[in-house]
Amino acid sequence: MPPSPTTYRSTEVVGRIVVGVADIALCDDPSRTLVTYALGSCIGVSIYDPVARVGGLLHFMLPESKINTEKAGQSPAMFADTGVPLLFKGAYELGAKKERLIVIAAGGAEVLADDGHFKVGSRNRTMLRKLFWKNNILLSADDTGGSISRTMILKMSDGEVTVRSKGKERTLWST
Amino acid sequence: MVDIDQILDKIDRLPALPSSVVRVTDMLTSGTTDLGEIEQIVRHDEALSMAILRQANSARYGRPGRMFDLKQSIVRLGGKVLMKIVLEQQASAMFVRAGAAYGLRRGALWRGALGGALAADQIARTHGFADKDLCFLCGLLRDVGKLVMDMHFGSEYLSLISKHMRPEGTFVECEREAFGFDHAQIGGELAGRWGLPERICKTIRFHHEPPAEAPEHDLLVDIVHAADIICLWAGLAIGYDGLQYKLAPHVRDGLGLDRREAELDVSLTWCRLREIEESMESALVQGDGS
Structure with a gap:
């Protein structure tokens, strides 16, 4: 089971952990998928360590x-300034290493x-970039801006990240 | 192009406005609070009774070591809070299953409705607007037109609107190009058929495009319009329409809405929504969306 500290409110439906608005999920189970819906001006940040197969998703x-x-x-x-550190710390506690993390943003x-x-x-995008720059973290891919709504999906089996918008899906990162 | 009246006539079962909402709306618009009548409404509805008991015994209103029964709870909460609980509960039944045509998951349209009500209430308080309860009601009902679009177009909605989507156009403009009308217009018409007061119908009708000039200008419409944008920033009920809406400059300037206040309203609205959801012990699936 993914860790579920009291501040996290993610819900799970048949192997799919739904990350709500202002929510984080961390996971070390390769059979799970993390998904967050309705990213408008909000930003979804996924991190994944392909060696430890540990990851997380923040909205x-x-x-x-x-x-x-x-x-x-x-x-x-x-x-961003309180959620992003929580996401990374949570992944490190599950065994992820900073230098292996694949970091993706959408919204x-x-x-x-x-x-x-x-x-x-x-401003959300700028703050995220500022946090990453300060901490020497590189974005592997991002799909941000415009006026569209996005759904972001992280597969824990291989770290694949897809973004869905208006019924169309595209892969942002895969092995 | 299809006529709005034709569509409303064609739908066998139009979304119904619960009689309790009609009664509470009457009280809100007339400025009278009849605690006895509210008690009558509540006593006939188990879900409402439960909601009121939970609220009265919550950390916000309760007293440690003491449990209030229904009668005590009604007195303790008072008319205004009770009216809001009635509206929240009854609107939930209307909105909770709708929104699929807009790419919304179950419960998302309801969260957007309640978020709009809370945001409008918040803005009205900040600006000392006397009709804050009316703001709450109009914020709650502003997207009833999406219920009609949902019922009429169903899963065909996306393919019909897609051809008319332009990045620079607002979503209501795209709807008008695609269907000849938009969800705000049809929502206003539906509210009229429900017999709601003209001012409420007008607010629903113009909540995306508030009139800037007298005599059409109304601060109520401005506040509900701003509340709708606050909801977008709070990530509520964002579907295929995304963020393809505009905040009217006269509303931004008239309300003196700046970045700091807007972000504060976003965070307060979202936290209050979460509190209510928890108190309702809602079975809604967390997370809205497309």
Whole structure:
């Protein structure tokens, strides 16, 4: 069974672990698939160690926890700056090694004609890149931007990551 | 192109508005709270009674070491909170199974409806808008048109709309190109058939395209429009339509909505939604989407 700390709310349906909004799932069972739906301006981050066959999926909503530190304490996966460290730490605890991790991101879309006022999706992307740059982590693939909704799927058997949008699916990473 | 009335006439079983919602809506729009009548509504509905008991005995309203029974719970919560519980519960029955045409999983449309209600309530409070309960109601019902689209087009919806999808166009524009009308228009019409007050119908009708100029301009519509965008940023009920909507500049400027306030509203709305879901012990599948 995947670890289920109290802050994680993922649900499981026949081998498929559904990661909700502001949620994380970590897994070391190759028979499982992690999936997160409805990535709009939110970003899904998947990590996978192909040797340890350990991985995780985060669905964060906003870039910075300082906007609401009280809620960040209760739901750290809501924000990039609190959720991303939790994702990586959880994977390391399951035996993943940083240097082997395959890291993928999807989402970060924008509402139309934002004109720079809010740019929630862009700010999410920028914060993610900043966190990765500071920690020497490279993105292996990403599918971000636009105004579309995305579903992100991580197969724990081989680390394949696919993104589905408007009924069409494409592979972002595979062995 | 298809006429809205024809579609509404053609559907055998239009989504019904529960009588309890009609009664509560009457109270909200008239500004009167009849606790006795609410008690009557509640006593005939086991799910509602359970929800009220849970709420009254929750960490927010309860008292350690004491359990309130239904009658005590009704008094303890008061009319406004009770009306919201009635609306949340009854709207759940309407929305929870719908949304497949838009690529939404079971429960996603309901989460979006409740999220809209909570976001509208939050914005109304921030701006001291007197009709915050009406904001809650309109936020909750704003996407009833998607129920009709769901019932009428079903699984054909995606193939019909796909040809008209343009990255630069809003989704309601794409719907109008594809069908001759959009889900907000048909939602407004449905609300009219339900006999809801004109102001509520208008809010549903214009929640994606709020009128900027008097006499059509209405702060209620502006707030529900902003709440809809807050829901998108909170990842609620995002389906094939994605984020293909615009925040009207006059709403952004009129409400003084800046980045900080918007993100705070997003986080508060989402946390409140989670609290309610937990208190309802909802069987909804977590995570919405396409």
